[in-house]
Amino acid sequence: MTRRTFIKYGIGAAVGVPLLSGAYAKWVEPYQLKRRTLTIASERIPASFDGVTIAHLSDLHYGEFVTKDHVANIFAQIMASKPDMICFTGDLVEDHVMPAEAIIELMLKLQAPLGKYAVLGNHDYVRDSRAYLSSDPTDLVTASLEAAGFHVLTNKHHQIHYKDTSIAVAGIDDALEGNPDMETALYGCPPNIWCMLLAHEPDWADIASRYPIDLQLSGHSHGGQVRVPIVGPLMLPLMAKKYPDGMYQISRNQAKFPEKPTLQLHTSRGVGMTLMPIRFFCPPEWTLITLRKETKSSTS
Numbered sequence: 133m134t135r136r137t138f139i140k141y142g143i144g145a146a147v148g149v150p151l152l153s154g155a156y157a158k159w160v161e162p163y164q165l166k167r168r169t170l171t172i173a174s175e176r177i178p179a180s181f182d183g184v185t186i187a188h189l190s191d192l193h194y195g196e197f198v199t200k201d202h203v204a205n206i207f208a209q210i211m212a213s214k215p216d217m218i219c220f221t222g223d224l225v226e227d228h229v230m231p232a233e234a235i236i237e238l239m240l241k242l243q244a245p246l247g248k249y250a251v252l253g254n255h256d257y258v259r260d261s262r263a264y265l266s267s268d269p270t271d272l273v274t275a276s277l278e279a280a281g282f283h284v285l286t287n288k289h290h291q292i293h294y295k296d297t298s299i300a301v302a303g304i305d306d307a308l309e310g311n312p313d314m315e316t317a318l319y320g321c322p323p324n325i326w327c328m329l330l331a332h333e334p335d336w337a338d339i340a341s342r343y344p345i346d347l348q349l350s351g352h353s354h355g356g357q358v359r360v361p362i363v364g365p366l367m368l369p370l371m372a373k374k375y376p377d378g379m380y381q382i383s384r385n386q387a388k389f390p391e392k393p394t395l396q397l398h399t400s401r402g403v404g405m406t407l408m409p410i411r412f413f414c415p416p417e418w419t420l421i422t423l424r425k426e427t428k429s430s431t432s
């Protein structure tokens with residue numbers, strides 16, 4: 133290879149690789165929705181809930197970057213798995229650039245026999261005023277979710293009864309912009325029931341572990357949204373730095389909860405995008421969780 137050819141190829145690579153990477157991050161990867169599968173087993177999951185499936189969906193960010201067509205496509209992929217329950221862990225909209233009510237019709241297509249549950253995320257609050265907003269923006273998100281059949285668990289819990297047994301799903305207000313309150317969320321919830329918590333920010337798990345929660349579902353991190361090979365995520369948001377992606381086991385005070393020695397946490401990378409319409413080495417995902425009744429013999 134002559135020196136001139138070497139320089140020519142060098143310039144071509146220096147210009148071409150960033151251009152191709154940018155095009156891939158904007159036009160290809162954001163639409164490569166993955167389904168993560170996960171099994172959660174516990175002795176305290178009632179036998180009648182053995183095999184129940186939960187679709188964990190997070191960080192839709194409907195707005196400028198995630199259009200109605202994109203949302204429809206995501207929901208169709210989820211419904212193809214026919215989940216028994218659907219749990220949404222916040223950021224329905226991207227800072228109210230588009231009104232949440234515009235996707236009520238699409239959210240109605242999410243159907244699950246054991247119900248749909250949601251909490252708010254930090255982007256469901258708004259940082260500047262939007263012309264169309266005539267009332268509290270979080271009320272608009274809550275109203276849209278409720279109109280689409282979701283139980284919005286802002287510092288609340290709900291018991292799901294099935295074949296004479298129950299589990300609980302609790303939720304808290306957003307930890308960065310709202311007023312999360314675990315005591316209020318769990319008020320009246322039997323302490324020994326198998327209980328799942330929806331909390332937008334995953335690092336909330338350090339606080340949730342002080343309460344009788346079995347499984348926390350979170351989002352918020354987007355997995356970093358842009359990852360550099362070997363290096364990892366370029367940036368992680370506040371309260372998603374410790375538990376940014378996947379499954380974690382958090383030990384807790386065993387004297388306080390002898391039957392619940394660990395809190396399990398699942399952080400989803402989410403389906404949408406924020407700040408920039410790109411994803412790189414961090415494709416969007418939703419998770420299909422299967423509950424399993426664990427027996428003493430199956431754990432030994």
Ligand SMILES: [Fe+2]
Binds near residue numbers: 191352
């Ligand atoms: Fe988000």
